[in-house]
Amino acid sequence: xxxxxxxxxxxxxxxxxxxxxxxxxxxxxxxxxxxxxxxxxxxxxxxxxxxxxxxxxxxxxxxxxxxxxxxxxxxxxxxxxxxxxxxxxxxxxxxxxxxxxxxxxxxxxxxxxxxxxxxxxxxxxxxxxxxxxxxxxxxxxxxxxxxxxxxxxxxxxxxxxxxxxxxxxxxxxxxxxxxxxxxxxxxxxxxxxxxxxxxxxxxxxxxxxxxxxxxxxxxxxxxxxxxxxxxxxxxxxxxxxxxxxxxxxxxxxxxxxxxxxxxxxxxxxxxxxxxxxxxxxxxxxxxxxxxxxxxxxxxxxxxxxxxxxxxxxxxxxxxxxxxxxxxxxxxxxxxxxxxxxxxxxxxxxxxxxxxxxxxxxxxxxxxxxxxxxxxxxxxxxxxxxxxxxxxxxxxxxxxxxxxxxxxxxxxxxxxxxxxxxxxxxxxxxxxxxxxxxxxxxxxxxxxxxxxxxxxxxxxxxxxxxxxxxxxxxxxxxxxxxxxxxxxxxxxxxxxxxxxxxxxxxxxxxxxxxxxxxxxxxxxx
Amino acid sequence: xxxxxxxxxxxxxxxxxxxxxxxxxxxxxxxxxxxxxxxxxxxxxxxxxxxxxxxxxxxxxxxxxxxxxxxxxxxxxxxxxxxxxxxxxxxxxxxxxxxxxxxxxxxxxxxxxxxxxxxxxxxxxxxxxxxxxxxxxxxxxxxxxxxxxxxxxxxxxxxxxxxxxxxxxxxxxxxxxxxxxxxxxxxxxxxxxxxxxxxxxxxxxxxxxxxxxxxxxxxxxxxx
Numbered sequence: 001x002x003x004x005x006x007x008x009x010x011x012x013x014x015x016x017x018x019x020x021x022x023x024x025x026x027x028x029x030x031x032x033x034x035x036x037x038x039x040x041x042x043x044x045x046x047x048x049x050x051x052x053x054x055x056x057x058x059x060x061x062x063x064x065x066x067x068x069x070x071x072x073x074x075x076x077x078x079x080x081x082x083x084x085x086x087x088x089x090x091x092x093x094x095x096x097x098x099x100x101x102x103x104x105x106x107x108x109x110x111x112x113x114x115x116x117x118x119x120x121x122x123x124x125x126x127x128x129x130x131x132x133x134x135x136x137x138x139x140x141x142x143x144x145x146x147x148x149x150x151x152x153x154x155x156x157x158x159x160x161x162x163x164x165x166x167x168x169x170x171x172x173x174x175x176x177x178x179x180x181x182x183x184x185x186x187x188x189x190x191x192x193x194x195x196x197x198x199x200x201x202x203x204x205x206x207x208x209x210x211x212x213x214x215x216x217x218x219x220x221x222x223x224x225x226x227x228x229x230x231x232x233x234x235x236x237x238x239x240x241x242x243x244x245x246x247x248x249x250x251x252x253x254x255x256x257x258x259x260x261x262x263x264x265x266x267x268x269x270x271x272x273x274x275x276x277x278x279x280x281x282x283x284x285x286x287x288x289x290x291x292x293x294x295x296x297x298x299x300x301x302x303x304x305x306x307x308x309x310x311x312x313x314x315x316x317x318x319x320x321x322x323x324x325x326x327x328x329x330x331x332x333x334x335x336x337x338x339x340x341x342x343x344x345x346x347x348x349x350x351x352x353x354x355x356x357x358x359x360x361x362x363x364x365x366x367x368x369x370x371x372x373x374x375x376x377x378x379x380x381x382x383x384x385x386x387x388x389x390x391x392x393x394x395x396x397x398x399x400x401x402x403x404x405x406x407x408x409x410x411x412x413x414x415x416x417x418x419x420x421x422x423x424x425x426x427x428x429x430x431x432x433x434x435x436x437x438x439x440x441x442x443x444x445x446x447x448x449x450x451x452x453x454x455x456x457x458x459x460x461x462x463x464x465x466x467x468x469x470x471x472x473x474x475x476x477x478x479x480x481x482x483x484x485x486x487x488x489x490x491x492x493x494x495x496x497x498x499x500x501x502x503x504x505x506x507x508x509x510x511x512x513x514x515x516x517x518x519x520x521x522x523x524x
Numbered sequence: 525x526x527x528x529x530x531x532x533x534x535x536x537x538x539x540x541x542x543x544x545x546x547x548x549x550x551x552x553x554x555x556x557x558x559x560x561x562x563x564x565x566x567x568x569x570x571x572x573x574x575x576x577x578x579x580x581x582x583x584x585x586x587x588x589x590x591x592x593x594x595x596x597x598x599x600x601x602x603x604x605x606x607x608x609x610x611x612x613x614x615x616x617x618x619x620x621x622x623x624x625x626x627x628x629x630x631x632x633x634x635x636x637x638x639x640x641x642x643x644x645x646x647x648x649x650x651x652x653x654x655x656x657x658x659x660x661x662x663x664x665x666x667x668x669x670x671x672x673x674x675x676x677x678x679x680x681x682x683x684x685x686x687x688x689x690x691x692x693x694x695x696x697x698x699x700x701x702x703x704x705x706x707x708x709x710x711x712x713x714x715x716x717x718x719x720x721x722x723x724x725x726x727x728x729x730x731x732x733x734x735x736x737x738x739x740x741x742x743x744x745x746x747x748x
Binding site (some may be wrong): 006009390393399400401516517 | 582602606631633
């Protein structure tokens with residue numbers, strides 16, 4: 001006849017009190033499940049959506065903050081000084097960030113559009129409908145030249161560990177990718193897409209040529225120079241070291257498909273070492289310098305190289321999308337003024353606002369319910385304890401310790417709570433699902449009334465590549481589903497146990513003060 | 525016969541209307557084992573207080589209580605109540621949401637004393653011994669008569685295999701016929717099982733059937 005056994009006999013043989021307590025616990029259980037279920041569903045929806053998003057973080061200049069600073073300046077010299085010393089990405093900081101164990105890959109690239117020489121670009125598919133008249137220009141000798149559309153995109157990469165390789169957007173199908181040796185030695189090596197190789201029957205080891213300028217323009221410059229420069233000075237020859245499959249494809253349904261230039265097609269990308277890219281740019285600039293030295297009086301080769309390798313933005317791809325916020329928080333302080341790590345969180349936070357509100361109020365409800373539960377159960381237990389003083393006195397006279405008596409009281413409440421919460425797990429999940437949907441619908445409707453969520457929901461394109469994932473509020477809300485998971489049920493039982501434990505504190509003090517002689521003498 | 529319980533200079537009092545009222549004054553007495561004692565005395569003489577102190581339900585202001593030569597304070601009151609003594613009250617003091625059997629099992633579970641055999645079987649046997657059948661033993665306490673409840677209370681008092689049983693007006697709520705049966709039970713426990721019974725009573729019928737009568741007056745115990 002231990003405490004648990006006695007507790008069970010008490011609750012089964014005193015059904016009225018037990019049923020009343022059970023109803024109380026059942027209601028509490030339902031409300032707690034309602035609150036926790038809704039809150040957890042909101043959190044889950046956010047986590048699931050976050051997981052679907054690319055774990056990209058961009059290290060970039062915080063232009064908004066910088067313009068705000070400029071706007072505070074009144075002195076002309078100060079304004080000019082600020083413009084001349086505009087914020088720049090710190091290369092050392094950028095490289096230090098790559099050492100963070102959460103970083104999977106990073107892109108520090110420079111891009112330029114170019115013109116294929118002696119090989120064809122991959123057709124976009126809009127050639128039949130697209131207007132190819134780009135107009136013409138007249139050179140210094142009065143000769144008219146037609147503009148030729150650039151057809152390739154050259155990526156100069158500073159590091160071989162590119163995001164596209166790490167996340168398998170690019171998969172090498174032949175040869176290899178640009179490696180550190182290529183970068184260190186500025187080797188004229190290039191990786192091209194499978195489609196480009198197929199169209200031109202190119203293989204690893206073949207050489208391709210391209211130019212960063214239109215041939216017509218180059219011709220005019222050659223003629224203008226009177227033989228001082230040749231077309232070769234603008235010609236870049238690169239050996240193919242790798243052929244890759246690019247998962248990104250032209251989307252014929254996209255808005256800009258009709259006007260899309262070949263260089264915008266993912267199949268017309270060429271990846272080269274950034275050092276080789278810089279050397280090509282330097283060669284071109286030196287050639288132009290020969291023609292127009294007056295434009296290059298202050299030209300400094302080293303300074304030119306430095307500026308060409310100065311990143312305007314670096315993208316880091318993390319291992320886990322859920323680590324993005326921590327990564328930003330951990331490094332933000334080291335970046336310097338007017339620089340930021342952009343994880344596109346603001347947009348995500350705006351999208352998640354209805355869920356956050358829902359989660360906040362659900363948690364408030366849970367706390368209110370728990371506090372009320374403790375107060376109610378404490379009072380009920382304390383009040384009913386008066387009617388059980390005689391029983392306690394008897395047990396004390398038999399030498400049962402007060403701790404065991406408190407334990408029996410706890411066991412009684414715990415068993416009732418256990419049964420009630422088990423019943424509440426079933427009813428609470430249905431309740432939470434319906435109430436959660438209703439509140440979320442109302443919340444979403446209210447938000448939509450005051451803000452244009454669709455516009456806020458689209459992640460912007462930045463430069464030539466979008467490393468963030470486009471999500472809309474519909475995507476986010478589609479993940480919202482109230483489920484009573486095993487974890488939630490475990491939480492309910494833990495909360496129930498804590499409520500019972502806290503509720504038993506006041507009655508326990510009352511028991512500790514009881515004296516068996518007084519109780520039993522009063523009875524007799 | 526050896527002494528089972530020894531009282532040495534027991535003092536006890538309380539404040540009443542700003543004055544201290546002394547109930548027990550340097551009370552000393554020795555109780556022998558295997559004897560049925562009754563303590564008599566006028567109302568308010570402190571009989572129940574004395575019984576409470578002897579049973580470990582209350583603590584004396586000064587003086588010592590020795591059980592089998594051991595200081596009760598050193599044993600500890602809870603342990604003393606659990607393992608050394610049993611108490612029978614006028615109003616039985618049984619737990620009313622338990623059956624007769626379960627009330628016995630409660631005492632058996634709590635004691636640290638070794639009990640022979642299966643607890644349930646032993647409890648049924650004890651109840652049988654005090655005149656409670658198996659059918660009645662499985663009934664809830666409030667389904668039993670007063671006399672039956674008092675028999676269960678006596679069985680509970682001896683269930684933890686103790687040698688000393690206290691009884692506070694054990695027949696106060698019973699009719700004459702039942703009173704006699706309860707007295708017989710006490711006599712049997714003292715004579716056949718060597719238990720020491722110390723009962724506080726107003727009843728001359730009870731005290732006349734005891735082995736030894738003691739009178740409490742002016743805070744002192746005297747043999748009659």
